[in-house]
Amino acid sequence: MHIGYLKNIMLSVFDKWDKHHSPTWHGGHIKFWSKNTLSQLLTNSGFKVTDFKGCGRFPYFWKSMMIKAELN
Numbered sequence: 001m002h003i004g005y006l007k008n009i010m011l012s013v014f015d016k017w018d019k020h021h022s023p024t025w026h027g028g029h030i031k032f033w034s035k036n037t038l039s040q041l042l043t044n045s046g047f048k049v050t051d052f053k054g055c056g057r058f059p060y061f062w063k064s065m066m067i068k069a070e071l072n
């Protein structure tokens with residue numbers, strides 16, 4: 001088993017993705033977003049989050065997510 005896989009599982013179990021990957025860091029082309037970090041960015045930009053959907057086979061192991069927001 002690849003050590004990176006175990007690290008990713010531990011980050012998920014202990015809810016540390018936001019601390020490990022800061023999506024608002026300037027630089028790089030890959031961004032990792034959680035519901036919380038994306039919601040915070042939208043709220044800080046004047047939006048109100050109205051809905052959230054995860055996309056994937058298993059809940060909380062989603063490959064993608066969609067957040068619906070409206071401008072305040």
